[in-house]
Amino acid sequence: MAVVRVTGRDGAERALEATGGCALMDTLRDAGTGIDGTCGGMMSCGTCHVYVDPAWSDRLAPKSEDEQMMLDAIGELVELRPSSRLSCQIAVTDALDGLKVEIAPPV
Amino acid sequence: MGAIDLKQLLESQSLERCPFPIPVGWYFIDYCDTLKPGEMRNVFVFDQEWVLFRTESGKPGMSDPYCPHLGAHMGHGGKVCGEHLRCPFHHWEYDTAGWCKSIPYAKVTPPIVKKQAILRTLPMVEKYGMMWAWYHPQCEAPSFELPYIPEMEDATGYAGTRRGSWTADTCIQEIAENGVDVAHLKFLHNAPMIPPVEATYDGPVMTLNIGKGYIIGKAYGPGLNVMRFNQHGVTATMISYSVPVSKEKTQMNMSFRHVDYAQGTPELAASKKIIDHMIGAAEGEESAGFESVDFIVWNNKKYRPNPLLCDGDGPVLPFRKWFKQFYPGFENSTKI
Numbered sequence: 001m002a003v004v005r006v007t008g009r010d011g012a013e014r015a016l017e018a019t020g021g022c023a024l025m026d027t028l029r030d031a032g033t034g035i036d037g038t039c040g041g042m043m044s045c046g047t048c049h050v051y052v053d054p055a056w057s058d059r060l061a062p063k064s065e066d067e068q069m070m071l072d073a074i075g076e077l078v079e080l081r082p083s084s085r086l087s088c089q090i091a092v093t094d095a096l097d098g099l100k101v102e103i104a105p106p107v
Numbered sequence: 108m109g110a111i112d113l114k115q116l117l118e119s120q121s122l123e124r125c126p127f128p129i130p131v132g133w134y135f136i137d138y139c140d141t142l143k144p145g146e147m148r149n150v151f152v153f154d155q156e157w158v159l160f161r162t163e164s165g166k167p168g169m170s171d172p173y174c175p176h177l178g179a180h181m182g183h184g185g186k187v188c189g190e191h192l193r194c195p196f197h198h199w200e201y202d203t204a205g206w207c208k209s210i211p212y213a214k215v216t217p218p219i220v221k222k223q224a225i226l227r228t229l230p231m232v233e234k235y236g237m238m239w240a241w242y243h244p245q246c247e248a249p250s251f252e253l254p255y256i257p258e259m260e261d262a263t264g265y266a267g268t269r270r271g272s273w274t275a276d277t278c279i280q281e282i283a284e285n286g287v288d289v290a291h292l293k294f295l296h297n298a299p300m301i302p303p304v305e306a307t308y309d310g311p312v313m314t315l316n317i318g319k320g321y322i323i324g325k326a327y328g329p330g331l332n333v334m335r336f337n338q339h340g341v342t343a344t345m346i347s348y349s350v351p352v353s354k355e356k357t358q359m360n361m362s363f364r365h366v367d368y369a370q371g372t373p374e375l376a377a378s379k380k381i382i383d384h385m386i387g388a389a390e391g392e393e394s395a396g397f398e399s400v401d402f403i404v405w406n407n408k409k410y411r412p413n414p415l416l417c418d419g420d421g422p423v424l425p426f427r428k429w430f431k432q433f434y435p436g437f438e439n440s441t442k443i
Contacts, residue, residue, distance in 0.1 A: 044217030069218035077214060107215055 002092055007102040009034055018092040024050075024101070025088035033103050041088040043067055046074035046107050048087040053100035057083045060090055077107045122409040125278040125355045126442040129153045129242060130433035132311075132328035133253055135348035135360055136231075136238045142167065147192065149182040153242050154353045157229070158182040162190045167238050168203030171227040175199075175207070201226045235259040235362075237348070239330075245435065251311045254327055258344045258364035266367040267343075269382060273359045273398065276406040279329045279351050280430050282359065285401065286315050286324060286332075289421040295404065297394045306422050308429045329433055336381045341374050342366065343381035361386075412442055 004018045006028065018027040025048040028035035036047035043066045052060065063071075067089050071080060084104065090096070136150065136159060147160035149172065158181050160168050172180045174194040179185075184195030191200035191208055200209040205224030210216065219225060229240040234253050241249045258265045275282055285291060287306050292298040302318035315324040315334075324334035332347040343365040350358050363385065365378035387396040416423060427443075437443055 039217075042217075044219060046215050066218060069222070073215050073218055073221075 002094055002097040002099065004092075004096065005098070005100045006031075006033055007100070009103050009105065018096065018099075020092050020094065022092055023088045024090040024092055024096075024099075025086070027092070028087055028101075028103070034106065035087060035103060036106075037088055039088075043070045043086060043088070046070050046086070049074060049078065049104040049107070050085055050087045050101040051081050051104055052083040052085050052090075053102075054083050056099050056101075059095070060085065064089070074107050078105045118411075118413070119409060122411060123442065124409050125281065126410055126412070126440075127278050127280055127354065128244060128434055128437060129351050129354065130279060130329040130430070131243045131247075131250075131435060132330040132433055133232075133239045133241055133249070133251075134330040134350040136169065136240050136350070139167075139233050139236050139238055142238065145187045147182065147185065147187055152240075152350050152352055152358075154351070156182070158185065158192065159238075160187050160192050162187060162203065164190060166190065166203050167231045167233060168192060169229045169231055169240050170201065170203075170205060175225045176210075201228075203231070204228055235346070243435075251328065253331065254325075254333075256333055256346060258333075259346060259362070264367055265344075265364050267362070267364040267378075267382070270360070270362040271386065272361075273402070274352070275357045275359055275402060276355060277357060277408065278354060278410075279349050279357050280427075281405060281408070281410060282349060282357055282401075283326065283329065283332070283430070284423060284426060285397075286317075286326070287421045287423055287426040289317065290419055291404075295400050296396070299394070301419060304421050306426060308425070311432070313426070313429055329430070334385075336385065338381055339377060341377040341381065343378045343385070345382075345385050410443075 001020060002018045004016050005013055006016055007013050016027055016031050018024055023041055025035060025037040029037040038047045039045035067086050070086060071084050142159065142161045144161050144163050144165050147158055150157050150159045156172050158170050158172050162168065170192060172182045174181055174196060176199050177196060179194050179196035181192055181194045186193055188200060191202055193200045198211050199207060202208050205226040205228035207220045207225050227246060229242060230249055232239050232253065235256060239253060287304060289304045290301050293301045305316040307314045311328045313326040320337055322334055322336050324332060326332045330348060330350065334345045334347065336343050346362045346364065348360045352358050363382040368375035368378060385396055387398045414423065434443060
């Protein structure tokens with residue numbers, strides 16, 4: 001089990017128990033953080049964008065080309081940061097206990 | 108007495124009538140004048156349904172019916188909008204190459220939409236007054252072109268409006284195999300003798316010379332055959348363009364053309380008699396064209412991958428080896 005600390009769009013921080021074996025997006029969507037995850041992990045909607053705490057960036061599996069393309073596509077509408085990720089591409093494991101992310105603005 | 112070869116006796120139990128996938132090639136879809144700009148309709152070929160449409164500028168398209176978005180059948184309620192086929196469900200639009208050109212409500216275009224076609228469409232050309240589609244099971248681009256056929260494309264030199272369409276309950280290879288199976292011409296068609304045949308192969312093209320120049324046939328892949336019948340100095344041409352409807356059903360289409368001889372000349376009469384002979388028995392002849400005798404065999408036979416051939420049979424096995432190139436992925440299949 002991994003507890004993830006999430007900073008919402010209102011600036012408030014919450015701790016969420018993320019379900020192992022699922023995408024972080026599922027937990028964020030189900031917890032009502034404003035993450036939609038419309039496409040379910042196909043990297044075609046860009047609605048699960050988070051900013052990962054820079055201290056954690058290198059501890060995640062690297063971005064695929066498709067994830068980068070989706071991030072680039074939403075870049076015209078929302079701010080991208082070096083630590084921008086699609087939370088549907090972050091697989092939750094116990095190793096992510098303590099991960100900090102911030103919910104990015106909606107597209 | 109040796110043991111009985113049970114494999115020989117029992118093999119037909121496990122044989123399929125048509126063990127082949129749909130072969131790669133260019134295939135006739137319909138005549139150009141049956142589809143006007145802005146029109147669309149559903150067609151069933153290559154073992155599935157397709158949406159056939161023509162854009163406002165006149166370009167033909169043929170697409171998988173099911174919208175990549177949420178799976179609506181675009182041939183039921185969809186429409187041609189300018190150069191695109193539009194899905195009725197959410198108005199996503201596609202061009203004839205399958206690229207999604209409009210998602211009317213998305214703020215962000217999904218990256219794959221910019222990267223590749225997301226809807227399967229078939230490459231099409233219009234030639235001989237017909238629409239042709241290229242079928243490849245892995246969606247590869249055409250690997251050969253349709254040939255120039257003067258009988259169909261020379262506006263002045265040729266005539267003949269006769270054409271026909273027949274449905275055979277078998278696959279396209281089984282029909283084509285009769286071209287090299289010259290022994291059946293004597294026994295099924297009642298030809299006076301078994302004619303000699305020479306078959307030569309060059310990539311997707313097979314050339315047949317039956318009866319020392321009596322018939323010169325050229326096959327351009329599985330979907331087009333041009334057979335020129337020569338008799339008494341007159342040549343008549345059968346252009347055959349079959350399309351696989353399913354794995355066990357083939358629509359055979361043919362156009363018959365001849366040199367544009369003047370009315371009343373013996374050459375014109377001879378040309379027409381040759382054409383009669385191609386289809387059925389011509390007047391005063393004992394032998395039968397394909398229409399009267401081939402279907403009963405095609406519609407009921409099973410394909411034997413290990414046939415029992417004898418001397419006097421035609422070059423069936425080299426033909427099969429040539430045809431195998433149109434089944435990518437089945438190179439090592441023992442069923443074909």
